[in-house]
Amino acid sequence: MFHRVQNYTILLLIFPNFAFISPKMCTFAENLYFTTINITMMNLNLTNSIKMPNHELRRQVIELCEKVEKPLLKLSTKDYVENGLGHLVEQFDGQAGLVNIEVFNELQHTITGWPGGKPNVDDSTRPERAKPYPKRVIVFSPHPDDDVISMGGTIRRLMQQNHDVHVAYETSGNIAVGDEEVRRFMHFINGFNTIFANGSDEVIKHSYQAVKAFIKGKKPGDLDNEQILRLKGLIRRGEARLACEYSGIDSKHIHFLDLPFYESGKIEKLPMTEADVTPIIELINEIKPHQIYVAADLADPHGTHRKCTDAVLAAIDETKKAGAEWLKDCRVWMYRGAWAEWDVADIEMCVPMSPEELREKRNAILRHQSQMESAPFLGNDERLFWQRAEDRNRETAKRYDNLGLACYEAMEAFVEYKF
């Protein structure tokens, strides 16, 4: 959108009487227009060039801990030398203890119960800055449940700590809803018609019959019609609203973007284009967040997460190119959880959860009822999403514990995206 305006501007600067020029000139002008579009084309593949943090020392020392099965602070010079890492000890005045404490402190500083920054304290070693407080936050969620699966605990913390949290659901998620969910809701609305209107609402009566007949006549591999897709999208919206409500998010802060690339009605999606980026540019410029959370869980089977994150990163890129001042005071955090987890060596912010907080996170995920055992696309992993999330969050906590850091029930992990 931005650059299109820009290009018209360029064109009008060159041809101020654009509306009155001859057809020949018009063709020339159009060619010029398309040429300039190519020059300033949005970069829609930024996930390919995400730079991971260079935590080389941390990575080597953690690997050593795991190999010799010792916590960080118990590694000896002998452990380093016998495993080809004697040079690290040399770099720290020949003292293994200094290497140990360096890496221990680095990891210690990734842990915070204040994902939006802790107000009124020294934040020099904290992963997130103290000011401004409270922060405006946008969580981008590719499907209507990735927000709570990946960072449900962090969202609740942000809410409890009075930040202004928005959630933007990028796709409708309509193809991942089973037909029985639609039937269940149609039975309900038909019953509602009977209870409150004595069955007099003809629209409900007819729609109920039509939906029932369509689903009954569906053969394996048949695509849904538009009405069924809209109903399935509506079911997911309802679940997302319930989960947000459970986390305390204001209903006005829930945004359903329904990005067009997803709306093919089938597994193969449409190509991601600028039309998918524009609503994100508009949203971020309206809210001007201090924090953006985005999915870096790019291993989902049909590539939807990658396209969604490409769209967010393109929106940030375009907004930066447009010179938005607010963006200088915005940090972008990447989450995982539904399909993969960050390696401890990469983590830059780690938000711990107590057993109760983990249960609350599970409760938020369970609001997404259509995604339980009957959901069409759970992948090869037998576990439901709440189980995967808990296993991964417990595993991260266990790895921190094994390294000799504080022992928590579970942890959600984030890496900062630099732009």
Ligand SMILES: [Zn+2]
């Ligand atoms: Zn997803």
